Amino acid sequence: MRLWSWLGFALGAVFMVLPLVGMFEFSLRARRGEYSLDAYRSVLGDPQFQATFAYSVVVAIVTIIAGVLLVVPTAYWVRLRLSRLRPVMEFVTLLPLVIPPIVIAFGYLRQFNTSSFLPLTGSARGTDFLLVMGYVTLSLPYMYRAVDTGLRTLDVATLTEASQSLGASWVTILSRVILPNLWPAVLSGAFLSFAIVIGEYVFAALLDRPAFGPYMVWVGGNRAYEPAALAVIAFGVTWACMGLLTLTGRLAAHHRAARR
Amino acid sequence: MSFLTLENLKKSFGQTQVVHDFSLAVGKGEFVSLLGPSGCGKTTVLRMIAGFETTSAGRIRIDGQDVTALPPARRQIGMVFQAYALFPNLTAAGNVGFGLRVAGVPRRERAARVAEMLALIGLPDLGDRYPFQLSGGQQQRVALARALAPRPRVLLLDEPLSALDAKIRVSLRAEIRELQRTLGITTIFVTHDQEEALSMSDRVVVMHQGRAAQVGTPAEIYDSPANAFVAGFVGQLNRLPARVVDAGTGRVELAGHPLTLAATLPASGQVTLAARPEAFRPAPAGLPVEVETVEFLGALRRVHARLPDGSALVFDMFNSPDAPAPRMGERLTLAVDPSAWIVEAA
Numbered sequence: 205m206r207l208w209s210w211l212g213f214a215l216g217a218v219f220m221v222l223p224l225v226g227m228f229e230f231s232l233r234a235r236r237g238e239y240s241l242d243a244y245r246s247v248l249g250d251p252q253f254q255a256t257f258a259y260s261v262v263v264a265i266v267t268i269i270a271g272v273l274l275v276v277p278t279a280y281w282v283r284l285r286l287s288r289l290r291p292v293m294e295f296v297t298l299l300p301l302v303i304p305p306i307v308i309a310f311g312y313l314r315q316f317n318t319s320s321f322l323p324l325t326g327s328a329r330g331t332d333f334l335l336v337m338g339y340v341t342l343s344l345p346y347m348y349r350a351v352d353t354g355l356r357t358l359d360v361a362t363l364t365e366a367s368q369s370l371g372a373s374w375v376t377i378l379s380r381v382i383l384p385n386l387w388p389a390v391l392s393g394a395f396l397s398f399a400i401v402i403g404e405y406v407f408a409a410l411l412d413r414p415a416f417g418p419y420m421v422w423v424g425g426n427r428a429y430e431p432a433a434l435a436v437i438a439f440g441v442t443w444a445c446m447g448l449l450t451l452t453g454r455l456a457a458h459h460r461a462a463r464r
Numbered sequence: 465m466s467f468l469t470l471e472n473l474k475k476s477f478g479q480t481q482v483v484h485d486f487s488l489a490v491g492k493g494e495f496v497s498l499l500g501p502s503g504c505g506k507t508t509v510l511r512m513i514a515g516f517e518t519t520s521a522g523r524i525r526i527d528g529q530d531v532t533a534l535p536p537a538r539r540q541i542g543m544v545f546q547a548y549a550l551f552p553n554l555t556a557a558g559n560v561g562f563g564l565r566v567a568g569v570p571r572r573e574r575a576a577r578v579a580e581m582l583a584l585i586g587l588p589d590l591g592d593r594y595p596f597q598l599s600g601g602q603q604q605r606v607a608l609a610r611a612l613a614p615r616p617r618v619l620l621l622d623e624p625l626s627a628l629d630a631k632i633r634v635s636l637r638a639e640i641r642e643l644q645r646t647l648g649i650t651t652i653f654v655t656h657d658q659e660e661a662l663s664m665s666d667r668v669v670v671m672h673q674g675r676a677a678q679v680g681t682p683a684e685i686y687d688s689p690a691n692a693f694v695a696g697f698v699g700q701l702n703r704l705p706a707r708v709v710d711a712g713t714g715r716v717e718l719a720g721h722p723l724t725l726a727a728t729l730p731a732s733g734q735v736t737l738a739a740r741p742e743a744f745r746p747a748p749a750g751l752p753v754e755v756e757t758v759e760f761l762g763a764l765r766r767v768h769a770r771l772p773d774g775s776a777l778v779f780d781m782f783n784s785p786d787a788p789a790p791r792m793g794e795r796l797t798l799a800v801d802p803s804a805w806i807v808e809a810a
């Protein structure tokens with residue numbers, strides 16, 4: 205048994221770590237005959253890198269805010285009043301995992317093109333909005349699950365009633381009671397969304413937005429050493445998100461343990 | 465003039481009606497308990513008063529105002545839950561101040577009121593603690609302070625002591641009552657524990673299957689139960705089959721032993737006689753019993769015995785060094801006050 209798990213681990217390492225190591229090593233060979241950080245310097249110094257990365261970070265943050273505003277009240281209400289709808293909600297929020305993004309993107313382009321009733325693709329802002337909507341959809345499965353799991357640890361019904369008897373409105377209940385008690389869950393959903401949005405290609409390319417994903421692809425087709433450096437950077441961002449995710453998970457568990 | 469009035473409240477969930485024509489008038493500052501077995505509708509009545517359940521029919525008035533259609537947030541009601549329901553992200557002080565903050569009370573005034581409430585519940589120094597840093601009893605006291613801080617018109621408590629262990633339960637029950645008296649707040653207390661209801665309340669409503677089986681002071685409920693359900697639910701009760709000998713003079717025969725009762729009897733036939741364990745006392749002559757087991761209850765001894773016809777009888781004896789406990793198999797005779805018997809048609 206032990207042997208098998210070690211073997212599995214070793215196999216994983218071969219397929220996961222070796223390419224990474226190889227890529228990292230390659231990214232350092234921009235200068236002939238010696239290792240250097242030239243490729244990184246060139247990537248980080250590229251104004252287009254800076255612009256696309258900043259754009260994607262902003263889009264990710266807007267996506268997260270929109271996702272939280274959409275998912276928290278919905279999941280809360282489903283738990284509080286529509287518990288019969290929970291299986292339906294689970295199914296609906298899983299759909300973005302099943303339907304390829306390209307289908308959603310083409311759907312958007314058909315529905316909201318310049319000759320449609322709502323010509324969102326006609327302006328840059330409108331297209332940005334569509335992009336964010338697409339990303340909210342993509343991150344929905346992760347956000348919804350994270351928030352729903354967080355809600356499960358709360359006695360939502362009683363906390364709501366306690367707030368109501370103290371005179372609180374729905375907005376007050378959501379903002380002062382439910383959301384503050386969901387922070388770890390919301391954060392983990394947020395990091396996952398961030399990791400998804402930051403390198404996403406299909407939506408950004410089809411909607412023709414200056415995002416980081418298309419930039420990576422463009423660099424990959426036009427440069428030699430920079431793509432490797434860029435891949436290492438992208439990996440770093442994703443892993444930082446994963447690390448923060450685990451950390452918030454740990455903190456939440458710690459917090460709950462302390463509560464008992 | 466009553467302060468809180470419930471008029472013919474009805475509640476149905478789907479096809480099943482769980483509250484039937486429930487009416488109650490509670491005076492200002494009065495402490496009323498709803499007592500009854502599990503599932504009799506106590507919580508449902510309380511939740512209708514709070515506004516968490518709609519009423520299927522009937523009216524609820526507070527201080528003359530009809531609140532039947534008012535949402536819970538606008539009823540000015542304080543509620544304490546069995547599971548405390550403190551906000552985990554707020555300190556004790558934050559919890560107590562929540563209602564004031566929602567009402568827009570300025571910071572300084574709020575802090576003063578919070579300090580006052582924390583002092584009132586005996587936790588003046590624990591304002592900075594989070595709920596998970598407090599014991600169950602402390603949490604429930606904070607929940608009480610939180611409910612009272614915005615000066616509600618009515619305080620509702622749903623089995624607030626059930627999650628606590630026995631010792632704290634008894635001390636907290638006295639504290640709640642004392643606080644309630646000090647503030648003079650009209651209170652409805654739901655419990656299935658008769659000792660709690662009888663010891664705390666001005667009046668008790670015994671509920672049975674969604675109806676008020678009896679409303680009265682604890683003494684009225686205990687000493688003159690209105691019907692067999694109340695008699696059986698509140699306190700222990702011996703039920704014994706007897707035969708009417710002469711209804712006119714109140715003579716009956718119980719396990720072959722003649723008795724004369726003060727109660728009115730049906731003309732003839734079988735009846736069930738009921739009496740509490742404390743109605744019996746050992747005497748030179750009376751009802752013959754044989755002792756089976758003796759329970760030691762501190763100040764009392766509870767004796768389980770049998771009548772000659774085999775029916776079981778439980779009675780209490782004071783525990784004193786002069787009167788040694790009866791032994792198993794010992795034969796005693798018991799005297800009963802004739803007015804202690806409750807007669808039920810068999």
Ligand SMILES: Nc1ncnc2c1ncn2[C@@H]1O[C@H](COP(=O)(O)OP(=O)(O)OP(=O)(O)O)[C@@H](O)[C@H]1O
Pocket residue numbers: 477482500501502503504505506507508509656
């Ligand atoms: N939301 C609901 N939907 C359907 N039936 C309900 C609902 N709430 C309560 N009931 C039913 O109404 C009846 C009364 O319930 P209620 O909670 O008022 O009882 P209770 O006297 O408070 O009991 P307990 O001592 O167990 O708390 C029960 O039969 C219960 O099953």
Ligand SMILES: [Mg+2]
Pocket residue numbers: 506507508
């Ligand atoms: Mg109940």
